[in-house]
Amino acid sequence: MTAPAPTRLRLLLIDDDQTVRRTVGRFLERLGHEVLAEGSATDGLARFDAEAPDVIISDVRMPGLDGIELLRQLKARDADVEVILITGHGDMETAIAALREGAFDFHNKPVRLEDLAASLERTQRFQAMRRERDQARAQLESLERARSPLLGDAVVGESQAMRQVAELVAKVAGTESTTVLLRGESGTGKELIARAIHRRSARSGAPFISVNCTAVPDTLLESELFGHEKGAFTDARAARQGLFEVSDGGTLLLDEIADMSPASQAKILRALEERAIRRLGGVREIPVDVRLVASTNQDLASLQADGRFRQDLFFRLNVFTIDLPPLRERGDDVLLLAYHFLSLYARQFRKDVRRIEPDAEAVLQSYHFPGNVRELRNLVERAVILCEGPALTGHELRDLQAPAASAGGSQAGELNLAVLEEDAIRRALERSGNNQRRAAEMLGIGDDALRYRMRKYGLA
Numbered sequence: 001m002t003a004p005a006p007t008r009l010r011l012l013l014i015d016d017d018q019t020v021r022r023t024v025g026r027f028l029e030r031l032g033h034e035v036l037a038e039g040s041a042t043d044g045l046a047r048f049d050a051e052a053p054d055v056i057i058s059d060v061r062m063p064g065l066d067g068i069e070l071l072r073q074l075k076a077r078d079a080d081v082e083v084i085l086i087t088g089h090g091d092m093e094t095a096i097a098a099l100r101e102g103a104f105d106f107h108n109k110p111v112r113l114e115d116l117a118a119s120l121e122r123t124q125r126f127q128a129m130r131r132e133r134d135q136a137r138a139q140l141e142s143l144e145r146a147r148s149p150l151l152g153d154a155v156v157g158e159s160q161a162m163r164q165v166a167e168l169v170a171k172v173a174g175t176e177s178t179t180v181l182l183r184g185e186s187g188t189g190k191e192l193i194a195r196a197i198h199r200r201s202a203r204s205g206a207p208f209i210s211v212n213c214t215a216v217p218d219t220l221l222e223s224e225l226f227g228h229e230k231g232a233f234t235d236a237r238a239a240r241q242g243l244f245e246v247s248d249g250g251t252l253l254l255d256e257i258a259d260m261s262p263a264s265q266a267k268i269l270r271a272l273e274e275r276a277i278r279r280l281g282g283v284r285e286i287p288v289d290v291r292l293v294a295s296t297n298q299d300l301a302s303l304q305a306d307g308r309f310r311q312d313l314f315f316r317l318n319v320f321t322i323d324l325p326p327l328r329e330r331g332d333d334v335l336l337l338a339y340h341f342l343s344l345y346a347r348q349f350r351k352d353v354r355r356i357e358p359d360a361e362a363v364l365q366s367y368h369f370p371g372n373v374r375e376l377r378n379l380v381e382r383a384v385i386l387c388e389g390p391a392l393t394g395h396e397l398r399d400l401q402a403p404a405a406s407a408g409g410s411q412a413g414e415l416n417l418a419v420l421e422e423d424a425i426r427r428a429l430e431r432s433g434n435n436q437r438r439a440a441e442m443l444g445i446g447d448d449a450l451r452y453r454m455r456k457y458g459l460a
């Protein structure tokens with residue numbers, strides 16, 4: 001028999017079989033736990049509300065509410081509890097459904113008591129890790145608010161450039177539905193700024209939804225944004241809300257909007273002008289109250305001048321523009337962010353790494369960071385993994401100390417954007433072992449965007 005669990009838990013056992021409740025309950029009490037027992041999911045929910053148990057162990061097949069519906073109702077309550085399900089009708093579909101609904105573990109009847117005890121121990125370890133994660137997150141959020149008081153979100157920075165961004169965020173957040181255009185290189189934190197606008201606005205209690213226009217194929221984008229009616233296309237077996245409806249009352253971020261097709265651009269423009277959408281295959285106008293935030297790393301003014309982006313949509317988006325500075329223009333924010341990520345990953349990887357040595361600081365301050373904050377985050381994560389002592393040194397950042405590719409070795413060549421971009425792509429491909437999907441993730445761009453740039457620089 002498994003040794004008693006190190007921590008006493010309050011357990012809620014739900015099963016319509018009295019014999020199971022008695023047998024399993026006695027076993028759990030012998031392990032040192034407090035056991036509450038109920039014969040139905042309905043009574044179990046009432047007991048949960050009254051007693052707040054640490055873990056629920058429930059049968060799946062019961063009269064009235066079953067175990068799957070129990071999970072759904074707990075999720076609707078945003079309940080902070082783990083659920084272990086047991087059933088005498090075990091099959092793969094039931095197990096998958098249970099896990100999708102949030103079950104922590106799944107056992108078939110007759111349940112092996114040793115397996116159940118082991119499952120409870122795993123639950124305790126998970127809860128302890130989650131508590132540590134939540135404490136670390138709370139500490140980090142407190143630190144971030146102290147470091148970036150103007151934004152109050154997960155945006156770290158004290159440079160003048162970021163203070164100007166914070167002031168613009170505060171101004172536009174106070175408006176009801178002004179459209180915002182965020183411009184900046186990949187990895188500069190455009191989604192974080194969009195979330196900061198949402199959280200500081202009167203819409204903060206409603207959903208914030210983000211969709212990457214590069215990642216969603218154009219053939220699916222209309223259904224994703226506007227939804228569809230049953231029978232609108234072959235696989236449309238039921239009506240489905242689009243993201244405009246889901247984000248009603250809140251904020252919708254269209255990330256990398258420059259990659260959207262002209263046809264989709266026209267539909268976005270209509271939704272903005274009419275403040276209503278029509279589902280794919282539908283005829284009914286559905287009113288929506290959404291603040292639209294668009295982001296791009298391209299020059300929309302040049303694109304619309306060349307006929308590659310709708311002029312009317314450009315004017316509609318360009319109501320309130322915020323330009324995000326690249327990391328290389330943010331001065332000491334590089335080290336501030338590096339310490340932020342160091343704290344984050346040291347806790348995550350359970351390493352006692354607390355500082356950055358001067359040689360490593362010099363490397364970080366001299367590097368141009370073509371991938372911006374996202375690249376810095378990835379570099380610090382890797383460095384913390386490699387670090388064997390209490391501080392990051394230049395050794396963990398040795399990959400950054402190699403001279404960057406340049407055009408003829410001149411200063412102008414070193415600062416040429418195309419040269420920097422090609423160098424970043426080469427580095428990402430090298431570090432990812434030529435895995436294009438991983439390289440694209442490291443660079444913060446879509447797969448198609450990476451392939452386009454690889455062809456552009458002859459790297460395909």
